[in-house]
Amino acid sequence: MSNFRDTGHLFRFAGIFVAAILIFLAIRGWLVPHTFGQYGHYRGAALNEIAAKPVHFAGHQSCETCHADIAEKKSSGKHASVHCEACHGPLAAHADDPSIQPAKIDTAVLCAQCHETSAAKPKGFPEVETASHSNGVSCETCHQPHSPALEAGGAQ
Amino acid sequence: MQGVNGFMYPNEVQLQWSVLIVLYPFITGLVAGAFILASLVRIFHVEAVRPTYRLAMLTALAFLLVAPLPLQLHLGHPERSYEMYLTPHRTSAMAMFGFVYLWYLMAVLVAEIWLDYRRDIVIMSQSATDWKRWIYRVMTLGSSNISPRALEIDDRVGWLITLVGIPSAFLLHGYVGFIFGSIKANPWWSSPLMPVVFIFSAMVSGIAAVMLLYMLSARLRKEPIDMRCVDTIARYLFYIFIIDFSLEMLDLVHRIYEADESFRSLDFMVHTRLYFSQIILQIFAGTLAPVVLLGLAQVVKLPELARKRIYGIAGSLTLIGIFAMRWNVVIGGQLFSKSFLGYTTYKMGLITREGLLMAMLLSLLPLFFLWVLAKLLPPWYQEQDAITAAG
Numbered sequence: 001m002s003n004f005r006d007t008g009h010l011f012r013f014a015g016i017f018v019a020a021i022l023i024f025l026a027i028r029g030w031l032v033p034h035t036f037g038q039y040g041h042y043r044g045a046a047l048n049e050i051a052a053k054p055v056h057f058a059g060h061q062s063c064e065t066c067h068a069d070i071a072e073k074k075s076s077g078k079h080a081s082v083h084c085e086a087c088h089g090p091l092a093a094h095a096d097d098p099s100i101q102p103a104k105i106d107t108a109v110l111c112a113q114c115h116e117t118s119a120a121k122p123k124g125f126p127e128v129e130t131a132s133h134s135n136g137v138s139c140e141t142c143h144q145p146h147s148p149a150l151e152a153g154g155a156q
Numbered sequence: 157m158q159g160v161n162g163f164m165y166p167n168e169v170q171l172q173w174s175v176l177i178v179l180y181p182f183i184t185g186l187v188a189g190a191f192i193l194a195s196l197v198r199i200f201h202v203e204a205v206r207p208t209y210r211l212a213m214l215t216a217l218a219f220l221l222v223a224p225l226p227l228q229l230h231l232g233h234p235e236r237s238y239e240m241y242l243t244p245h246r247t248s249a250m251a252m253f254g255f256v257y258l259w260y261l262m263a264v265l266v267a268e269i270w271l272d273y274r275r276d277i278v279i280m281s282q283s284a285t286d287w288k289r290w291i292y293r294v295m296t297l298g299s300s301n302i303s304p305r306a307l308e309i310d311d312r313v314g315w316l317i318t319l320v321g322i323p324s325a326f327l328l329h330g331y332v333g334f335i336f337g338s339i340k341a342n343p344w345w346s347s348p349l350m351p352v353v354f355i356f357s358a359m360v361s362g363i364a365a366v367m368l369l370y371m372l373s374a375r376l377r378k379e380p381i382d383m384r385c386v387d388t389i390a391r392y393l394f395y396i397f398i399i400d401f402s403l404e405m406l407d408l409v410h411r412i413y414e415a416d417e418s419f420r421s422l423d424f425m426v427h428t429r430l431y432f433s434q435i436i437l438q439i440f441a442g443t444l445a446p447v448v449l450l451g452l453a454q455v456v457k458l459p460e461l462a463r464k465r466i467y468g469i470a471g472s473l474t475l476i477g478i479f480a481m482r483w484n485v486v487i488g489g490q491l492f493s494k495s496f497l498g499y500t501t502y503k504m505g506l507i508t509r510e511g512l513l514m515a516m517l518l519s520l521l522p523l524f525f526l527w528v529l530a531k532l533l534p535p536w537y538q539e540q541d542a543i544t545a546a547g
């Protein structure tokens with residue numbers, strides 16, 4: 001009995017730990033979504049929620065059904081493997097309703113994203129220092145973005 | 157590009173881990189080291205260092221409370237951080253560390269400090285007059301039993317907790333080394349020796365920090381420094397420093413001898429960008445100089461004042477050296493390209509979320525916490541005698 005009395009404070013201390021663990025488990029049960037862990041280490045219901053989101057990209061095949069001339073021009077040039085929406089942005093809304101016009105592209109900014117000089121780029125990749133090369137003038141003033149190679153009629 | 161030489165991949169140009177990630181292993185190291193010093197009294201019965209026992213425990217607690225803050229500031233969104241506890245992933249070392257941290261904080265440090273101070277807390281809950289009385293009352297958990305038998309049980313349980321605490325302290329800091337050592341894509345970090353080196357450097361920095369804090373607090377309180385105590389601490393610091401330095405040299409020799417494909421690149425980095433922080437600060441000023449000074453105090457019979465000065469200088473150099481070691485690991489590991497053909501530069505912000513001012517603030521915050529803790533739970537043994545007299 002005396003032993004129990006002299007260890008009473010330890011039980012109180014341990015009691016706080018047990019209470020904290022129980023409170024943690026209760027909060028965990030309340031906060032963690034029920035579908036968490038259904039398929040993996042994520043919320044299972046997120047799959048359907050993501051699938052239900054509207055599609056923003058139309059895909060290059062959709063573009064090519066109407067813009068066959070551009071597709072043909074592009075197919076023979078250096079940008080053949082660059083898909084339409086990589087530069088023009090997501091255009092599902094435009095594909096559904098052609099009256100919705102895509103935003104105008106500022107080529108002075110867009111082209112530099114790939115073609116600005118950087119030591120990390122592979123050998124042979126066309127690079128320029130835009131500040132000295134064009135000084136803010138739009139690239140399309142001289143270059144044809146859909147087929148930038150010389151033989152396609154574009155400037156170098 | 158300014159600050160970049162040679163070939164860097166685009167995602168390597170800017171460093172992802174800033175000075176706060178340097179501070180994080182430094183702070184946790186101080187925690188582990190301070191606790192190991194305290195365990196010298198409890199487990200290994202080194203009675204000479206008893207005057208620093210409580211100070212070491214409070215130092216460990218003050219620094220442990222600040223330890224997650226650099227991570228919170230680095231990651232952002234502190235309101236989401238609790239999710240790590242709700243849905244931890246077993247393969248995430250950092251998620252598992254969340255539990256190690258909680259275990260160490262609550263089951264080891266808080267429990268041991270509470271048991272050690274319980275007698276004082278009960279006496280102060282009866283003798284204090286102002287608002288402190290209520291704080292002490294809450295801390296007694298409603299039990300004022302300080303019979304000799306109850307205190308004897310406290311002592312035994314405290315011993316057991318310290319026994320569990322030693323591997324916990326090793327786990328706490330070993331994990332920090334593990335985080336770096338397990339990144340096989342980075343040859344500067346990837347080494348199974350990394351957790352071991354981190355543990356020993358943690359012990360070195362924690363012991364040096366408590367020694368300095370003890371000497372500083374004695375000076376501020378205008379009390380004589382217990383020279384037997386600091387001599388013993390300095391002796392242990394010296395021994396552990398020798399082991400730590402040997403391990404680091406073993407790692408270095410191993411890298412030089414192995415000389416894998418990364419060696420020339422890393423060697424060049426050490427001789428150029430890391431020359432000041434690694435060769436000058438870490439090895440010469442932060443390791444060899446304090447080892448020589450501490451060794452000198454061991455072999456030559458020096459007067460008290462000279463020993464105090466040597467310990468003060470050696471302790472400060474040690475902390476600078478260990479901080480430089482963390483810097484060289486964290487920042488150094490991000491300065492070279494994985495192509496081994498280029499190097500970048502770390503540009504530290506000043507008044508940014510991860511800048512110099514924030515790092516300085518986080519370095520001072522544990523000292524403020526320690527001041528508050530020392531006001532509430534005085535670690536000075538003279539005051540403990542006064543409390544006993546009041547009881």
